[in-house]
Amino acid sequence: MEYILQQFINALSFGAEYALLALGLAIVFSVMGLVNFAHGEVIAIGGYTMVAFATLVTANPWIIILGSVVAAALTSVLLERVAFRPVRYADPTTGLLTAFGVSIVLQNLFLLFVSPRPIAVTSLYFLDVPVDLFGIRISSLQLFETLATLVVIVALTLFLKRTIWGLAMQGASLDFQMVRLMGIRANRVFALAFLISGLLAGLACIFIMARRGSVDPHLGFNPVLMAFVACVVGGFGSLPGAVLGGFLLGIVQVAMLVLLPQEYGGMKDAFVFGIIALILVWRPNGILSPPVEKGDKV
Amino acid sequence: MTLSPTQRRGLIGAALLSAVLIAIGVLATYFGSRYQIRIVYGAYVNLLVVIGLQIFMGNARITNLSHSAFMGIGAYVAAICVTPAATKAISLPAAPFGLNAFSLDPVTSAIIAIAITALITALVGLFIVRMTPIGATIASLAVLVIIHSIFLFRTDIFKGNQAFFGIPQVFSLTSIIVVAVIVVVLARGFRESRWGVQLRASADDETGAAAMGVNVARLRLIAWILSGIVLAIAGISYAYFLGTISARPFYFNHVFLTLAMLILGGMRTVTGAVLGTFVISFGLEVVRWLETGPVVVGIDLPEVLGLSGVVLGLVIVLTMAFRPQGIMGDREIEDIFSKTK
Numbered sequence: 001m002e003y004i005l006q007q008f009i010n011a012l013s014f015g016a017e018y019a020l021l022a023l024g025l026a027i028v029f030s031v032m033g034l035v036n037f038a039h040g041e042v043i044a045i046g047g048y049t050m051v052a053f054a055t056l057v058t059a060n061p062w063i064i065i066l067g068s069v070v071a072a073a074l075t076s077v078l079l080e081r082v083a084f085r086p087v088r089y090a091d092p093t094t095g096l097l098t099a100f101g102v103s104i105v106l107q108n109l110f111l112l113f114v115s116p117r118p119i120a121v122t123s124l125y126f127l128d129v130p131v132d133l134f135g136i137r138i139s140s141l142q143l144f145e146t147l148a149t150l151v152v153i154v155a156l157t158l159f160l161k162r163t164i165w166g167l168a169m170q171g172a173s174l175d176f177q178m179v180r181l182m183g184i185r186a187n188r189v190f191a192l193a194f195l196i197s198g199l200l201a202g203l204a205c206i207f208i209m210a211r212r213g214s215v216d217p218h219l220g221f222n223p224v225l226m227a228f229v230a231c232v233v234g235g236f237g238s239l240p241g242a243v244l245g246g247f248l249l250g251i252v253q254v255a256m257l258v259l260l261p262q263e264y265g266g267m268k269d270a271f272v273f274g275i276i277a278l279i280l281v282w283r284p285n286g287i288l289s290p291p292v293e294k295g296d297k298v
Numbered sequence: 299m300t301l302s303p304t305q306r307r308g309l310i311g312a313a314l315l316s317a318v319l320i321a322i323g324v325l326a327t328y329f330g331s332r333y334q335i336r337i338v339y340g341a342y343v344n345l346l347v348v349i350g351l352q353i354f355m356g357n358a359r360i361t362n363l364s365h366s367a368f369m370g371i372g373a374y375v376a377a378i379c380v381t382p383a384a385t386k387a388i389s390l391p392a393a394p395f396g397l398n399a400f401s402l403d404p405v406t407s408a409i410i411a412i413a414i415t416a417l418i419t420a421l422v423g424l425f426i427v428r429m430t431p432i433g434a435t436i437a438s439l440a441v442l443v444i445i446h447s448i449f450l451f452r453t454d455i456f457k458g459n460q461a462f463f464g465i466p467q468v469f470s471l472t473s474i475i476v477v478a479v480i481v482v483v484l485a486r487g488f489r490e491s492r493w494g495v496q497l498r499a500s501a502d503d504e505t506g507a508a509a510m511g512v513n514v515a516r517l518r519l520i521a522w523i524l525s526g527i528v529l530a531i532a533g534i535s536y537a538y539f540l541g542t543i544s545a546r547p548f549y550f551n552h553v554f555l556t557l558a559m560l561i562l563g564g565m566r567t568v569t570g571a572v573l574g575t576f577v578i579s580f581g582l583e584v585v586r587w588l589e590t591g592p593v594v595v596g597i598d599l600p601e602v603l604g605l606s607g608v609v610l611g612l613v614i615v616l617t618m619a620f621r622p623q624g625i626m627g628d629r630e631i632e633d634i635f636s637k638t639k
Contacts, residue, residue, distance in 0.1 A: 035432075086619035092432045093361045094622050097561060100554060101614030108607030116604075225443075232436045270447035273440040277425065280437050284429045 006136050007254055013142035015250025016149035017207060019243045021227030022234065023152065024200035026242035029231065030173040031193040032088055034095035038079055039227065040220020041106035042198055046072035046205030047215030048114060050121050061123045068209075069202030076198025077191055088190065103220075110217035118214040127210040145207050152200065153243060160239075165192055173237060229272075233279050235286030244288060308490035311632040315486070315572055316479040318631075319345075322576070323475040335471055341579035342474045343536045345572065347556045348563075349478075349485045350528030352571040354521045355560065357494055359501035360431045363553055364422075364438040365529050367445035370548030372415045372530030373537040374449070374456055377465045379407035380538075385464030392454040404468040404538065412530045419526025420519070427518035442553065449545035461542040469538040477535060481528055486568045486630075488524060493517055558614045564624025569631040574624065578613065585609050 021039070028036045049071035053064045083102045087095050128141045160166035165188075171179040172189050180186055208223060209215065226249060234245025252275055256268050279287070301309070319342075326338040351365050378386075379402045386398035402410070422441055426434045450458045488494045497517040500507035508514055537543050555578070563574020585606045617624060 083615055083619075087622070090618070090622060093359075093435065094618050096361065096432075096435065097557070098615055098618040100557075101611045101618065104554060104611030105608050105615065106611075108604035108611065111604030112608065228436070228439075232433075236432065264451075267447055267451050270444045270451070273443045273447075277437050277440045277444070280429060280433055280440075281425050284433045 002136050005134075006138070007258055009136070009138050009142060011251045011254035012247070013145050013250070014253055015247035016146040017204065017223075017246075018226050018230045018249045019246025020145075020149045020152060020200060020204045020207075021223050022230035022242035022246045023156065023239060024197045024204065025224075025227050025231050026234075026237060026239050027156075027169075027200070028193050028197045030237040030239065031169055032084075032095070032172075032190060033092050033237075034084060034087070035092065035099060035228070035231075035236070036084075036197065037096065037099040037224060037228070038083075038102040038106060039197065039201055040222075040224030041103050041110075042072050042076050042079070042201040042220070043205045043208065043223060044106070044110060044215065044217065044219040045075045046202050047121070047209050047219055048110065048119075050123070050205075050209060051119050051215060054121060054123050059123065061126065064123050065206055068205055069199060072202030072205055073195055073198035076194045076201060080190055080194040084194075085190075103224075107217045107221075114217070116217060118216040120214045121209055122213065124206065124210040125213065127206075141207065141210055148203060148207070152203065156196075156239065165189075169193060229276050232286055233276060235283075235288035238286070238288045241286055241288035245286070302490075305490045307632050308486050308630075311569065311630045312483045312486040314631045315482050315569060318572070319475060319478050319482065323471055327471055337579075337583055339471055339474060339539055341576060342471075342478050343532055343539075344556055344559065344579060345478055345575045346474075346481055346532035346535060347529060347552075348559045348571045348575045349481050349568065350525045350532060351556060351560050352565055352568060353485050353488055353528060354518075354525035356565045356567065356571070357489060357497040357501065357521050358518050359498075359565075360518070361435045361557075362438045362525070363435060363557070364441040364445070365525070365556065366548045366552040367442045368415055368419055368526050368529040369533040369536070369552075370445065370449060370543075370545065371418060372411045372533030373543050373548070374462070374533075375414050375530075376404075376407045376411035376534040377462055377537045377543055378455070379410055380404050380466060380468070381462075381464045382466070389457065389462065389464060390454065394454065397455060404466070408531075408534050408538075411534050412527055415530035415533075416523055416527050419529075420523050423519045423522035423526075427515045427522060442549070446545060446549050449548070456545060459544055459546055461544050463542040465537050465541045465543070467539060467541050469535055474535050474539070477531060481531065482568060482572070484524075485528070485571075488521070489568060493520055497521055554614075555610065558610055561624055562613055562617050564626035564628075566623065566628055567626045567630045569629070570624050570626035573626060577625075578610070582606055582610070 024039050025036055028034055028039075046068040049068040050064050053067045057067070058064070079102060083098060084095070087098045127144060128139055130137055131140045131143065133143075160170055168179050168182075168184045168189055169192065171182075171184075176186070179189065204223065208219070212219075227246075230245035230249045231242050232245070233248055234241030234243070249272070252272055253268070256271050260268065260271065322338070323342075326335055330338060347365060347369055350369075351362060354360065354362055378397055381389075381401060383398065383401045386401070390398045426437055426441075429437060449456045453460070456462065489498075496507065496512045497514075499510075500512050500514045500517065504514060533548075536547075559574040559578045560571055561574070562578060563572065564570030589605045621627075
């Protein structure tokens with residue numbers, strides 16, 4: 001029983017992290033139809049900012065965290081301005097390839113200007129302490145992660161439902177032309193989407209860095225791949241879908257770890273992606289995607 | 299068989315491209331050092347991959363990210379069949395199904411490799427062709443990861459990231475040029491064929507094409523399998539020249555490299571595929587040389603690791619921003635010489 005509970009909490013915290021990452025992708029996709037593969041590099045920028053702050057500025061972890069979140073948010077907005085504006089109204093494939101390009105450029109810039117080797121960041125270790133909860137031992141990090149994701153979900157929902165800009169962003173995913181006719185500035189909607197996405201990346205960066213304790217040029221690749229998968233499963237462009245997909249992915253991953261025999265451990269990814277492919281066969285656009293007729297004007 | 303005017307133009311275009319391919323090959327054979335011939339050979343292998351990619355991506359306009367994995371399947375199957383049993387007894391002592399107890403001649407091995415790759419692409423394709431374009435792209439990414447994990451996991455067959463060695467060197471630069479010419483004619487022929495035209499029409503307007511009686515899923519499947527066959531040929535050519543293969547070259551880095559080539563040249567045309575491959579292949583060689591920090595006109599340049607990656611990424615971003623259709627757009631090589639359509 002305790003073992004099951006333990007694994008359930010593991011699944012929950014993995015799922016929370018994926019949901020956090022997936023939301024960052026989904027919010028951009030819902031507004032401009034862009035699969036932002038450079039999201040992972042935004043996370044890496046956050047990590048490198050931690051290094052820079054920790055060595056040059058201060059040892060205070062809260063300032064380091066703040067700095068990295070701000071850096072990630074600014075980078076995200078900057079990327080929108082520099083790289084993604086020219087492909088704003090292009091088809092999703094063009095956007096996807098641009099994002100791949102941006103991601104390759106940034107990764108190699110880290111390689112060029114920082115170092116190909118991992119750099120250790122020790123200032124966040126204090127977040128990760130063992131806690132006893134109802135008789136089972138878990139990491140405080142798992143707790144923080146799950147809580148942070150829940151707070152983000154509530155805050156994002158309130159923002160999207162209760163504020164003009166939130167409504168504008170929701171409207172933008174349905175009919176952008178109409179939103180502009182209502183007097184909302186297109187540039188601001190896009191910038192806002194990327195700002196939120198950057199903030200989410202910064203938040204995810206804190207947890208990833210606290211767990212790994214080091215940053216290297218390829219830090220963002222795996223997280224963004226998982227986020228991508230979560231978005232796909234949940235339905236691209238749907239924010240509830242991203243959350244659902246994230247938690248589902250966490251559950252599938254932990255289930256694979258628990259259920260697969262030891263010697264098949266290397267096949268975990270193959271099984272996870274196989275399940276993803278099957279879900280896509282069942283619902284080609286993801287579980288929570290809105291129904292679209294092929295003849296519809298998009 | 300009567301050819302339509304566009305098909306006749308297609309033949310002329312394929313002939314022109316073949317001439318270019320042969321010319322580059324002849325130049326390399328007569329003036330190149332051993333090292334340079336290896337680079338040119340690599341460029342031709344990538345050319346085969348990019349053309350294989352173009353057959354599906356250019357006609358169906360669905361981005362495929364799994365192509366390097368299919369190339370890997372072709373390479374591994376051919377390598378397992380052709381490597382002498384004595385070598386395999388050392389390198390694959392634990393191989394199941396008696397895979398290390400036989401060896402075949404290169405031609406039979408190549409045919410088996412093509413057949414198996416075609417079968418696997420057909421199975422995958424049955425699912426892929428029914429999805430929306432973006433869904434298919436994502437599923438192809440999943441396929442890439444799955445196949446790569448199998449390569450890494452079954453070290454008793456594929457040796458994972460370690461080198462699978464002892465493949466006899468069957469191909470020379472001349473043989474791959476012959477293969478490349480055949481593949482170019484094939485790709486161009488498909489593009490101008492009834493199937494190719496219908497498929498391109500369905501990419502422009504899926505509902506419209508379907509209403510005109512085009513069986514979109516079936517055509518996509520045909521293009522997908524044809525593309526898989528060409529990718530298998532690319533993989534075989536790769537294994538038959540280098541003599542060693544490993545799982546690493548058939549993963550993300552190679553996917554993006556070849557994708558960048560196709561995008562830069564223009565995925566809608568075979569000419570674009572050829573142009574993009576050569577521009578990036580030879581351009582990257584120059585950048586790699588700069589990366590090592592050479593001395594240029596008396597100035598000692600610093601070593602800059604990662605420069606080639608930055609250039610590659612920038613090529614993708616800038617092409618997408620300023621010329622999403624690629625350099626060639628909708629023009630094939632013969633359209634440059636005669637403007638009238």
